[in-house]
Amino acid sequence: MSDDAYRELRSDPHLGDVVEEHGPLSLDPADDPFERLVVSIVNQQLSTTAAATIRDRLLDRVEVTPEGILAADESVLRDCGLSNQKVGYVRNVADAFQDGLSAESLQAMDDDEVVAALTEIRGVGDWTAKMFLISVLAREDVFPVEDLGIRRGMEHVFGFERDAVSRGEMRERAERWAPYRSYASHYLWRSVD
Template sequence: MSDDAYHTLRTDPHLGDIVEDHGPQTLDPSTDPFERLVVSIVNQQLSTTAAATIRDRIFDRVEVTPDGILAADESVLRDCGLSGQKVGYVRNVAEAFQDGLSAESLRAMDDGEVIDALTEIRGVGVWTAKMFLIFVLAREDVFPVEDLGIRRGMERVFDVEADALSRGEMVEHAETWTPYRSYASLYLWRAVD
């Protein structure tokens, strides 16, 4: 985390105390974007514990590469805990990477282009694309308004009742954290941990 990001967010009237409590945060680019995208799909709509269990099984039983995912029998992926739908989704991602999507091409794109490229893959939505931008490409100014943890964090830091803020209001509040909205998001998640 840059000194500018830390100072800006530390002096924010809503995030300042959380920033002080948790100190500087880091965004580290992933060395294997394919693997991380598969993990994001596994994590969709699951508790942290359930997702970790399924993720561990997949990594134990399958080579998590485009070729490895496509070569794995569906029954093996299902036995790991993936639903039939998620088996299709991880295979769609594998096919996209075999068809030319790559870490290099994604890193060269701006945020909007990454979201467009990823959401063309069936099973990858805007939330997953934004998580990819933050946790795989380490982009500093992404605000995942679609995330429930972000909503709960904003409710806590703005001291409002559950569901009192619209997505538009959340995005508007987050504008004050530009160009460090990814870091602000990390702090919002810490607020509800």
């Protein structure tokens, strides 16, 4: 995290206390973008505990590469805890990576292009694409309003009533944190952990 990012977010009247409490954070690119994208799909619409259990089973039983996912029997993927729908989704991602999508090609794109490229894959939505931008490509200015943790963090730091803030208002409030909204997102998540 740059000194400028830390200083700016720490001086924010709403987020500053959380920044002060947790100190500087870093965004680190993922070593294995394909695996991280598969894990993001596993995590969709699940509790943290359930997602971790399924992820651990998957990593233990299947080689999480495009070739490994495509070679794995569907029953093995389901036995790991993936629904039929998610089996299809992770296979769609494997197909896309075998067809030429790569960390290098995605890294060369701007944020909107990455979201467009990823959301062309059936099973990858805006939330997953934005998580990829933050946790895989380490982009500094992404704000995933689709994320429940971000919503809860916004409620916490701004004092909103539960579920009373719209995505539009969240985006508007987060403008103050540009160009460091990915860091702000991490602080919001930490504010409710």
